[in-house]
Amino acid sequence: MASVRSDRxxxxxxxxxxxxxxxxxxxxxxxxxxVGSVSEIKPxxxxxxxxxxxxxxxxxxxxxxxxxxxxxxxxxxxxxxxLQLYLFGTPxxxxxxxLWDELSQGALGAVVLADTRRLADCFPSIDYFEQRGTPFVVxxxxxxxxxxxxxxxxxALDLDPDVPVVEFDARNPAAARDVLIELVEYVARRQLSxxxxx
Amino acid sequence: xxxxxxxxxxxxxxxxxxxxxxxxxxxxGRVAPxxxxxxxxxxxxxxxxxxxxxxxxxxxxxxxxxxxxxPTSVVELASKLDLSIGVVRVLLxxxxxxxxxxxxxxxxxxxxxxVDVLKAVVNGLRAL
Numbered sequence: 001m002a003s004v005r006s007d008r009x010x011x012x013x014x015x016x017x018x019x020x021x022x023x024x025x026x027x028x029x030x031x032x033x034x035v036g037s038v039s040e041i042k043p044x045x046x047x048x049x050x051x052x053x054x055x056x057x058x059x060x061x062x063x064x065x066x067x068x069x070x071x072x073x074x075x076x077x078x079x080x081x082x083l084q085l086y087l088f089g090t091p092x093x094x095x096x097x098x099l100w101d102e103l104s105q106g107a108l109g110a111v112v113l114a115d116t117r118r119l120a121d122c123f124p125s126i127d128y129f130e131q132r133g134t135p136f137v138v139x140x141x142x143x144x145x146x147x148x149x150x151x152x153x154x155x156a157l158d159l160d161p162d163v164p165v166v167e168f169d170a171r172n173p174a175a176a177r178d179v180l181i182e183l184v185e186y187v188a189r190r191q192l193s194x195x196x197x198x
Numbered sequence: 199x200x201x202x203x204x205x206x207x208x209x210x211x212x213x214x215x216x217x218x219x220x221x222x223x224x225x226x227g228r229v230a231p232x233x234x235x236x237x238x239x240x241x242x243x244x245x246x247x248x249x250x251x252x253x254x255x256x257x258x259x260x261x262x263x264x265x266x267x268x269p270t271s272v273v274e275l276a277s278k279l280d281l282s283i284g285v286v287r288v289l290l291x292x293x294x295x296x297x298x299x300x301x302x303x304x305x306x307x308x309x310x311x312x313v314d315v316l317k318a319v320v321n322g323l324r325a326l
Contacts, residue, residue, distance in 0.1 A: 015269045015302045017315060018239040038326075044273060045282035047221060074273060079322030083315070086239060086273065102238065106304060108311055173326075181323050188316040 016084045021180065022103055024090045024129070025113030026121025030141040030170035031089040032073050034113065038176045039075030039087055046070050046099060070099065085180075090125075100128060109187045110136040111179055113170065116148060119156060126157060135187045137164040139179045162186075221282045224258055229284060231291025238273045238283070241302040242266040242290060252296050258289055263298055 023031045035041050047070060070091055077085040088103050104110070110129050114122040122138070129136040140153055148156075150165035159165065164182050168175040222229060244266045258281065265278050276286040293299045 015241045015243070018241070018271055018304060019311070019315070019319065020239060042274075042277040043280075044277050045221075045280070047282050047284055074277070076274070077323070077326070079319055083318055083322065084271075085319060085323075086271070106237075106239075108316075177323050177326055181320055184316050184319050184323070187311065188313050188320070191310055191313050191316070 014082060016082050018084045018086055020086045020088065020103070020107045021183065022088050022090050022100075022107050022110040022134075023113065024110050024122075024125035024136075025141075026115065026118060026125075029113035029115045029118075029121060031113055034111070034139075034141075034170040034176050034179075035073050035075040035087045035089045037171055037173045038180065039077045039085075041073050041075050044072050044074050046072060072099070087180075104129070104132055104134050107134060109183050110134055111183055112136050112138045114138055114140045114153065114157070115143065116140060116153070117143070119153075122157075126159070135183070135190055137166065137179065137183045137186055139170075139182075140165065140167045141170045142167050221285050222288075224256065224281070224285055225288040228288050231287045232295050233291055236272050236287045236290055236301065237304055238271070239304045240272050241269045242272060242275060243269045243300045243302070245298060245300050247298055251298070255292075255296075256289075258285075259293060259298075262286070262289055262293060266299060269302070 023034055025031055032041070072091050073089045075087040077087070079085055090103060091099055110125070112122050112125045112129065126136070126138070128134075138153065138157065138159065140148075140150070147167055150167060153167075154161070154163065154165040157165075164186050166179055166182055168179055170176055242262075244263045258279065261279050262275060265275055270278075272286060272290065273283065275290075276283045279286070281289075290299065290301075294301060
């Protein structure tokens with residue numbers, strides 16, 4: 001595997017392998033909370049150039065607004081010196097879909113956060129990852145004491161029966177970490193069974 | 199504009215107000231780096247220059263080189279220097295053209311993740 005490479009002058013540290021996990025879900029589902037509970041959270045400014053629908057760079061009339069700025073959060077978990085895990089909270093609003101394509105490219109997988117009071121909010125995320133073939137788990141952020149059971153929620157979301165559904169509290173670092181473990185184990189199972197190869 | 203001590207500081211000029219200089223002013227309006235684009239998780243390492251540094255470098259270029267002494271991901275550089283990711287990519291393109299950084303792209307996106315790496319991730323997360 002060529003992913004751990006040594007620096008050409010050998011004097012400094014080796015290049016780590018970096019893996020990317022996306023944390024998705026509707027607005028207020030707990031994405032930032034989850035990233036912050038398992039890692040040190042860092043802000044990232046991104047912005048996109050607004051271009052005309054036809055692809056031409058016609059910005060007449062909107063010269064003052066040729067880019068749109070989005071701040072999103074990411075977190076880094078250092079597993080070993082050679083292995084880093086990056087968590088990206090995907091921007092919740094629909095108008096930021098353009099960011100998702102880059103984020104999901106090469107991603108290990110995704111955690112879709114669901115809120116049982118507003119289950120429909122996570123439908124777009126689920127559709128997106130199903131379409132792209134990105135492995136995902138559904139993590140139900142339990143804001144109150146009610147529990148529905150992963151199976152019932154999986155059925156309500158019409159998920160493939162293999163997709164893990166877990167209930168957790170995004171504020172609890174150990175619980176958030178367990179969700180990540182669930183995802184990585186699911187990805188490994190898919191890989192071993194050949195489902196991950198396309 | 200020189201600061202006038204008699205005037206109250208602008209309390210609207212805080213972080214929430216956003217940048218005072220439009221982001222792409224720093225890149226002279228360029229929105230894409232010279233050469234190929236940089237992955238968010240590409241690692242950047244500053245290299246030791248053979249000769250003197252090119253005079254056209256801006257403070258942000260120097261800051262990037264300083265921050266990338268150890269292998270650092272593009273996304274981490276943008277966050278550390280509080281610059282937008284698009285601006286960082288353009289500036290890194292300049293540094294690459296000047297031979298001041300080495301770049302290590304992550305493995306191709308089409309490649310499946312190595313199961314041994316996944317096991318290492320699970321073990322590492324358990325140990326947190």
